[in-house]
Amino acid sequence: MEEDAFLMVRELKRGGFEPAWERVDDEQALLAALQAQPWDIVISDYSMPMFSGVEALKLVKAHNDQTPFIIVSGVIGEQTAVEVMKAGAQDYFLKSAIGRLPHAVDRELRDAQARRKQRASAQALREMQARFNAFMNAAPMPTWIKDAQLRYSYVNPAQSAFYGMTPGDMDGLTDLELMSSGAAAASQENDRKVLEQKCELHTQETVFDHNHNARILDVVRFPISGEGKGDMVAGLAIDVTEREQSRRDLELAIQRQQLLSSRVIEVQERERQHLARGLHDDVGQSLTALKINLETIKKMGSLEGPSLQNGIDIVTAVLAQVRSLSLDLRPPQLDNLGLIAALRSYVEQKSKLANVNGWFESSGHDEQLHHDIENTAFRIVQEAVTNILRHARCQNIWVKIDRQHDQVYLSIRDDGRGFDIERARSNAISGTSFGLLNMEERAVLVGGSMEITSAPGAGTEIVMHLPVAPIVRRM
Structure with a gap:
């Protein structure tokens, strides 16, 4: 009733409120009021001529379930009070106790504000969780x-x-x-x-x-x-697997480059020492003996006798020694006849001296290769055969070279005792053995590659793939 509404407004003002309010008494009026603006609280009579508090409660909760709803009634039973509270009402009391309305409204407004904050926090938490999941999933x-x-x-x-x-x-x-x-x-x-x-x-x-x-x-x-x-x-x-592998490969390459740099000087000195020893011990001594023979002939004043023949034999030996030194430095066949003849001659000569079987095969070489490729191929075979004869204890050596379009295939194989490849590489890195490292670096410097197959007791095969002309590698 209208008098009841004025009574409740008066009690609210006595409690310190300044309410902006509107009275409705049917479903259409309630819906219009709810849609017109947001309301802080709804206070309803339980029984009205054209409406009921239970129906009003359903409409309010359907519109906004966070709006507090208080029922005031002249006569309401305990069972009815329990039902309306279960339906969503926040409080109820009799009109005879209207004096407690301000306290109830104050409490419900505070509770509603707390529920809104809690609901906003929960919503914010859900949104944050959704963003977290979206980020982590991606x-x-x-x-x-x-x-x-x-x-x-x-x-x-x-x-x-x-x-x-x-x-x-x-x-x-x-x-x-x-x-x-x-x-x-x-x-x-x-x-x-x-x-x-x-x-x-x-x-x-x-x-x-x-x-x-x-x-x-x-x-x-x-x-x-x-x-x-x-x-x-x-x-x-x-x-970071790939990054770390690249870093380790770079460190290994730098280490190998440093070893090779020091190795270049060592090899140069060793070759000079070898040449000097050969000239001094073999050629020098032979020439000294020849000089003695010539002086003897001069004193005797005759070309007859053993001194002349000894001199001829000494000159023959010196020529052989000079040819041997020249072959070790650079075989004349490589310049005069090309790679194939030089390799064939080298393999036959070294295998014969070592009393093993040497087999050489070539195909596809109608044109002469670039001189850097020929030098590289010869030096690799020279290094490989030297290592085989020094360490492999084999009976046979096979050398095969084949040209296919823009690639040169080079294979050096033996039937010797083989070796542990990883251990040999470790020895190369530690500086105790350079054979494999030298061959591999020679191939890489002209743009080629090297593969090694070996195992203890199973022989060894070294396969090179070289370009027909050097490939310049740019940094």
């Missing part, structure tokens, strides 16, 4: 959160895919169930360090993925609050 780097017991409580798709699983599959697992024992122990030790020291930690770790490939990961860990569940540790990883 992030290419593995990301995770572990609880205080170091069990996975969250992983993004990149992390689960690393182990060939789904995010749900990893929930509750530990590193011991995903990694090797050594990697898991190291990971958990780093996690505990983060939790104990409450600090960020950067590490580099090697972990096997679901394909059993070793991956090098740069890992960042940091502590986060577990919202009543204890401290937690979060982490993300960046796969």
Whole structure:
């Protein structure tokens, strides 16, 4: 009734409110009022001539379920009061107790404001969670959160895919169930360090993925609050396998370059020493003997006798020694007849001197190669045959060279005792053996490549692929 409305407004003003209010008594009027503007609270009689408080409550809650609703009635039973409270009313009281209306309104307004804040916070949290999930789902780097017991409580798709699983599959697992024992122990030790020291930690770790490939990961860990569940540790990883491999390859290349640089001087000095020894010990001594013979002939004044024949024999030996030294430095066939004749002569001569079988085969060489390629091929065969005769203890040596379009295929093979390739490479890097390194670098310098196949007791084959003309490698 209208008198009841004025009575409630008066009580609210007595309680310190200055209400802007509107009285309605049917469904259409209530809907129009609700749509016209937002209302802080609705106070309704339980029973009206053309409407009811229960129906009004349903309309208000359907329009905005956060609007407080209080029922005031002249006579309302306890059972009815329970029903309207279950339906969504915040409070009810009898008209005879209208004096408590301001306190009820004040309480409900404060509660409504708290509910709005709580609802806004929940909405903000959901939106933040949605943004977090969207970001993490799209992030290419593995990301995770572990609880205080170091069990996975969250992983993004990149992390689960690393182990060939789904995010749900990893929930509750530990590193011991995903990694090797050594990697898991190291990971958990780093996690505990983060939790104990409450600090960020950067590490580099090697972990096997679901394909059993070793991956090098740069890992960042940091502590986060577990919202009543204890401290937690979060982490993300960046796969740097290719970068680290490139860095190691570069370091190895620099190390090899430094070794080769020092090796160049060493080889030069060794060759000079070899040439000097040959000239002094062989040629020099022979010429000295020839001089003595000539002086003897001069004193005797006759060309007859053993001195003349000895002199001829000495000159023959000197010529052979000079030819041998010249062949070691650069065979004349390489300039006069080309690579094939030089290689054939070299293989036949060295195998005959070493009392092994030497086999040489060539094909596809209708045109002369670039002189740098010929030099490289000859020096590689020279180095390989020398190493074979020195170390392999073989019975046969096969050398094959074949030209196919713009590539030269070169193979040096033996049936000797073979060797451990990785150990030989390590010896080359450490500076104790340079044979393989020399051959490989000669091939690379002209744009070629080298492959080695060997094993203890199974012989050795060295295969070179060289261009027909040098390829300049630009930095």
